[in-house]
Amino acid sequence: MTQLALREFHVFDAAGGRFLYLVPSAGIFQIDEPSSAIVDLLDRGPCAPEKIVHDLSEQYPEDRLRNGLLELQQIRAIGEAGAPQEQVVNDLPPDGFPITTMVLNVTNKCNLACTYCYEYGEDKIVDTTCSDQPKFMADDTAQEGVELLLKESGPLEVAHLTFFGGETLLNFPVLQDTVAYGRQRAEELGKKIEFSLTTNATLLRPDIIEWLAENEIGVTVSIDGPKEMQDRMRVFHSGKGSYETVQPKIKELLKRHKTRPIGARVTLTRENLDIHRIYEHLTDEMGFWEVGFAPVTTASGRDYEIENEGYERMLRQFDELAHDWLEHAVQNKHHGFSNVKDTLEEIHKGVSKAYPCGAGLGLMGVSTGGDVALCHRFAASDDHNFGTTEDGIDRDRQRQFLEDHHVKHKTDCHTCWARPICAGGCYHEAHTRFGETTAPNLHFCNWVRTWTHTCLEVYGELSARNPDYLTRFDH
Ligand code: SF4
Numbered sequence: 382m383t384q385l386a387l388r389e390f391h392v393f394d395a396a397g398g399r400f401l402y403l404v405p406s407a408g409i410f411q412i413d414e415p416s417s418a419i420v421d422l423l424d425r426g427p428c429a430p431e432k433i434v435h436d437l438s439e440q441y442p443e444d445r446l447r448n449g450l451l452e453l454q455q456i457r458a459i460g461e462a463g464a465p466q467e468q469v470v471n472d473l474p475p476d477g478f479p480i481t482t483m484v485l486n487v488t489n490k491c492n493l494a495c496t497y498c499y500e501y502g503e504d505k506i507v508d509t510t511c512s513d514q515p516k517f518m519a520d521d522t523a524q525e526g527v528e529l530l531l532k533e534s535g536p537l538e539v540a541h542l543t544f545f546g547g548e549t550l551l552n553f554p555v556l557q558d559t560v561a562y563g564r565q566r567a568e569e570l571g572k573k574i575e576f577s578l579t580t581n582a583t584l585l586r587p588d589i590i591e592w593l594a595e596n597e598i599g600v601t602v603s604i605d606g607p608k609e610m611q612d613r614m615r616v617f618h619s620g621k622g623s624y625e626t627v628q629p630k631i632k633e634l635l636k637r638h639k640t641r642p643i644g645a646r647v648t649l650t651r652e653n654l655d656i657h658r659i660y661e662h663l664t665d666e667m668g669f670w671e672v673g674f675a676p677v678t679t680a681s682g683r684d685y686e687i688e689n690e691g692y693e694r695m696l697r698q699f700d701e702l703a704h705d706w707l708e709h710a711v712q713n714k715h716h717g718f719s720n721v722k723d724t725l726e727e728i729h730k731g732v733s734k735a736y737p738c739g740a741g742l743g744l745m746g747v748s749t750g751g752d753v754a755l756c757h758r759f760a761a762s763d764d765h766n767f768g769t770t771e772d773g774i775d776r777d778r779q780r781q782f783l784e785d786h787h788v789k790h791k792t793d794c795h796t797c798w799a800r801p802i803c804a805g806g807c808y809h810e811a812h813t814r815f816g817e818t819t820a821p822n823l824h825f826c827n828w829v830r831t832w833t834h835t836c837l838e839v840y841g842e843l844s845a846r847n848p849d850y851l852t853r854f855d856h
């Protein structure tokens with residue numbers, strides 16, 4: 382007789398109901414009480430359908446139990462015992478997959494010396510001080526980057542170009558020329574380029590701010606919080622903290638630049654984990670539209686590395702902020718905690734990733750000398766090179782990369798319910814921690830699963846209390 386068993390899903394409760402997050406389809410399904418009882422019963426082991434109905438018939442009408450069994454089989458939450466586990470989609474993206482985003486590292490110089498910096502700090506991949514890469518990207522190289530993006534974005538009407546560094550604004554003349562060139566070339570081709578940049582804000586001046594606003598450049602400011610937090614790691618080469626320098630400039634930027642929402646990006650370290658205080662300072666006191674937090678990328682053993690207790694503290698505060706975000710969203714109000722918004726968008730879109738991020742897929746980084754790399758963090762690394770702005774993208778090399786990095790090879794992730802969202806995590810983190818981009822970031826699993834669970838709960842609550850809000854994630 383057929384025995385039924387549970388298949389792969391993650392259960393979460395929200396808004397007084399029970400939901401299943403189905404792996405690997407990444408669908409979300411709310412179940413009623415009889416279905417919930419079936420799931421609980423099968424959690425104890427495989428069972429024949431007739432026995433399930435019989436065992437639960439005192440609690441629920443038979444027709445509801447049979448409906449529940451049918452529905453759970455249709456959504457593949459349960460199935461024949463012993464059937465092979467479904468794995469992630471095995472397909473590689475089609476040949477010539479469009480590049481949506483190009484990140485130009487317009488300089489590898491920086492006027493700050495942040496202790497944890499992945500470019501200059503202890504865990505750097507490329508020693509830019511002795512490489513043959515120029516310190517500043519030339520106009521020609523940036524324009525080749527624009528041409529490459531326009532060509533490789535294929536049928537897409539909108540492509541994205543991001544300026545990165547070092548400190549991006551050290552090469553302001555090239556930014557100006559590239560934006561003007563890119564706009565003109567895109568128009569000639571009937572396309573559009575959206576520009577953005579990341580800066581440490583030390584070099585913002587009134588004319589630069591004016592230019593950013595007029596040209597609708599998206600701006601992300603790297604900042605760690607109020608003075609005592611910012612000055613701990615984000616220091617000038619002299620060791621002097623940068624808060625006093627950046628604070629008035631950021632205020633001016635936020636006052637004048639209203640054409641794009643401006644975000645802050647915070648690096649969390651062992652000593653910098655008062656997330657509520659940082660969030661409050663950057664939004665209420667400084668006026669950023671949104672704030673994204675990322676734990677520092679570091680090899681094991683650095684004294685700023687976040688350890689277990691730190692992760693717990695971080696998760697607790699993320700959870701609290703996520704629930705604050707929820708209460709705002711229920712009332713259609715803005716809340717600037719971007720981590721929750723980004724994950725909710727992926728959940729809503731039913732994203733089931735074969736790769737953790739766009740690096741090497743729809744996103745590429747370009748070094749100051751014009752080498753095309755996996756992403757901005759690998760720019761100028763010969764081992765992670767995909768061609769040049771002049772010769773174009775080496776699609777064979779890209780294909781090999783995608784073959785080698787598909788989540789199907791990350792066997793540790795095959796039984797993990799969070800893999801549709803995580804897919805093994807950032808390649809740069811893996812490279813820094815384990816020396817290879819193919820490794821899954823197993824030191825992060827607990828954090829990833831707990832955070833994804835929180836976001837699922839928030840998603841379930843919001844879908845019950847203000848479902849219209851979720852439609853803004855449809856685009
Ligand atoms: S790295 Fe960990 S959390 Fe991420 S998919 Fe793999 S097993 Fe899951």
Ligand code: SF4
Binds near residue numbers: 739808
């Ligand atoms: S590899 Fe890491 S740093 Fe690079 S784009 Fe992906 S998530 Fe970002």
